[in-house]
Amino acid sequence: MTPGTAEETLRSNLTQPRTNGTDAEKTVRSASEASGRAVLFWIAGNARTLGRVVRLGARASALMAVDLARARFPMREALVQGWFFVSVSAVPAVLIALPLGVVIAVQVGSMTENVGASSMAGAVGGMGVMQQIAPLAAALLVGGAGGSAIASDLASRTIREEIDALRTMGIDPHRRLVAPRILAMSFVAPMLAVLVILMSIMASFAVASIGQGVAPGSYWLSFGSFASVTDLIVCLGKAAVFGYLVAVIASHRGLEAKGGPKGVADSVNAAVVLGILACMVTNLVITQIVLMFVPMRFL
Structure with missing residues (x-):
């Protein structure tokens, strides 16, 4: 080398x-x-x-x-959809509200008894139900039952090219299919919230008065002293907003479905998950805004 x-x-x-x-x-x-x-x-x-x-x-x-x-x-379509949402959500609302009321009564009752304020059980339990539990329960119900129904219906129509056929005939799917579902869901969600409030408070009252020895008069007096019409309006407003969000998200996922039956299943899954997630985030925002402008009442 x-x-x-x-x-x-x-x-x-x-x-x-x-x-x-x-x-x-x-x-x-x-x-x-x-x-x-x-x-x-x-x-x-x-x-x-x-x-x-x-x-x-x-x-x-x-x-x-x-x-x-x-x-x-198309009011008839809105009424049909509204009745369908009520039929698939009313019984689950009762089944959710009763255990929630019992759990709230047990937890609140043990806490108020430890601090010597058993007469305030109605105020604490009732306010918790009205401000947070009822709107969130309505969001879960409309997101799980109503949102899945909207997404599956519209996704099936999209897969079968019925939506394209409507557009070909000059019929707007947003006007004919989406708008009635949004209106129906926005009305059904507050109704479910009222049902949850009623059943939860009645269950909480039964447990507090029968099982924990709270006087019925003191329970309702404390509840009436702290609860206000503003709390009920905020609760119903939250539920209406949640119903609107769920209906819009489910309609969007249904109208953009593709891929055959698997696409329908994916649309339903995405509609339920995204709808409930959007309701949770919106609930946090609304709660912070309400606390800023409507402070809590104290005796």
Whole structure:
């Protein structure tokens, strides 16, 4: 081996690790850039989906308002959908409200007894039911029963190309199908909240008066001293907003279903999960706003 050849071999061996290091750095950089682009694409896709949901809700609400003003709203469809939502949600509402009332009575009763304020059991339990439990229970009911029904119905129509057929005939699906469901759900959700309030408070009263020895008069007196019409209005307003959100999200998922029967199942699953999640986040926002402008009452 000549000196020149040995020198070239040594130089190539010295520079080889640096080349490998540079290639590894390039690989890591390209992988990080690909991950960054994937995250950006995911964020952009979710933002576009949110935009389509907002646009659907705004357009369906505008069409509903215009049709109601012109007396052209498909009220029969809204009544049919409303009765269906009530039929699938009323019994579960009672079954949810009774255990909730019993649990609240037991927990609140043990706490008030420890501090020597058993007469305040009605105020604590009733306020908790009206302010938080009833709207959230209504959100779970309309999100699980009503939202899945809306998503499955519209997704099945979309898969069978009935929605495209309506558009071909000049019928707007938002006006004919989405708007009546939004109106029906916005009315049914407050009704379910009232049912939950009634059954929960009655169950709590029965446990407190019979099982814990609380005087019936003191229970209702403490409840009436703290509860107000404002609390009931806020509860019903929350439930109406939750029903509206669930109906819009379920309608959007149903109208964008694709992929055959699997697409229908995916739409129903997404509608239920996203609807309940949106209600939880909205409940947090509304609660903070109410506490800012409507402070709690104290005797």
